[in-house]
Amino acid sequence: MAYITSAALEETGYVVLDKYDREMDPREWLDIEYNDWKSSGDTRFAPLASAKGEIECNGFWNHKPPRTDKDGVWIDSQTAKAPDLTRRAQEPGANVGRCRVIELQPNTYADCLYNLHQDDNNRLNPDGTGWVVRGFFNLTDDKDSYFVLRHNRTDPEGEVRIALPAGAQLIVDTQRLWHAATHPGDSARYCLITSWESGPELDAYIEKYNGVNHVESVAVPQDELDAGQAEQSRRLAARAAALAARGQAEKLVMSEA
Ligand SMILES: [Fe+2]
Numbered sequence: 468m469a470y471i472t473s474a475a476l477e478e479t480g481y482v483v484l485d486k487y488d489r490e491m492d493p494r495e496w497l498d499i500e501y502n503d504w505k506s507s508g509d510t511r512f513a514p515l516a517s518a519k520g521e522i523e524c525n526g527f528w529n530h531k532p533p534r535t536d537k538d539g540v541w542i543d544s545q546t547a548k549a550p551d552l553t554r555r556a557q558e559p560g561a562n563v564g565r566c567r568v569i570e571l572q573p574n575t576y577a578d579c580l581y582n583l584h585q586d587d588n589n590r591l592n593p594d595g596t597g598w599v600v601r602g603f604f605n606l607t608d609d610k611d612s613y614f615v616l617r618h619n620r621t622d623p624e625g626e627v628r629i630a631l632p633a634g635a636q637l638i639v640d641t642q643r644l645w646h647a648a649t650h651p652g653d654s655a656r657y658c659l660i661t662s663w664e665s666g667p668e669l670d671a672y673i674e675k676y677n678g679v680n681h682v683e684s685v686a687v688p689q690d691e692l693d694a695g696q697a698e699q700s701r702r703l704a705a706r707a708a709a710l711a712a713r714g715q716a717e718k719l720v721m722s723e724a
Pocket of ligand 1: 584585586641646
């Protein structure tokens with residue numbers, strides 16, 4: 468047995484869809500309820516679907532009974548305020564697990580590299596069913612921001628940087644690729660993140676919106692890339708030393724964002 472996966476994501480682990488071309492009402496992400504949830508970077512999350520329909524962001528495997536990141540329960544008080552976001556998350560018709568809006572405060576490329584992580588969306592996912600991947604719909608028009616994808620956390624070889632203007636739509640195998648966002652500027656970035664089960668529904672959705680599995684990376688000056696890489700090395704070493712002093716190993720996988 469093997470998981471059902473999307474052929475479109477097989478080569479690179481991501482696809483970029485057509486840009487969402489309709490205006491969104493910012494109240495959909497500003498008026499919903501957030502809770503503090505420590506993820507990669509300075510973040511808050513507003514769930515639209517959660518394990519039990521409550522406004523909390525814990526992995527479904529931390530609930531009783533534990534389960535994988537599927538069959539999220541829509542939160543009526545949130546979806547009533549965010550009908551278009553809800554409709555967009557439901558449009559593929561694929562099973563939805565966690566669905567929430569992330570609010571990310573400004574950061575730097577070096578911060579982003581330090582924040583790179585893999586998700587564990589497929590914890591407890593039964594073999595033979597659909598692999599869980601994640602949709603990222605950028606909501607704010609973050610013209611200078613970009614999503615960073617790497618195969619290896621500390622190796623810049625093959626790094627992909629995907630632009631995040633309003634309407635950018637990506638689907639990423641976030642358990643396979645290390646990922647985080649670089650978000651310069653002075654205001655928060657908002658993005659809808661949805662866990663979807665791979666299968667024919669998601670494949671049809673990717674095809675409908677012309678998903679492409681290669682994009683040109685956002686251009687960043689080489690000295691900035693080099694400085695970010697050096698800073699990531701420095702911070703990771705400092706963190707490892709601090710953890711070693713406490714007799715702990717580094718936690719490599721984050722469950723959120
Ligand atoms: Fe993540």
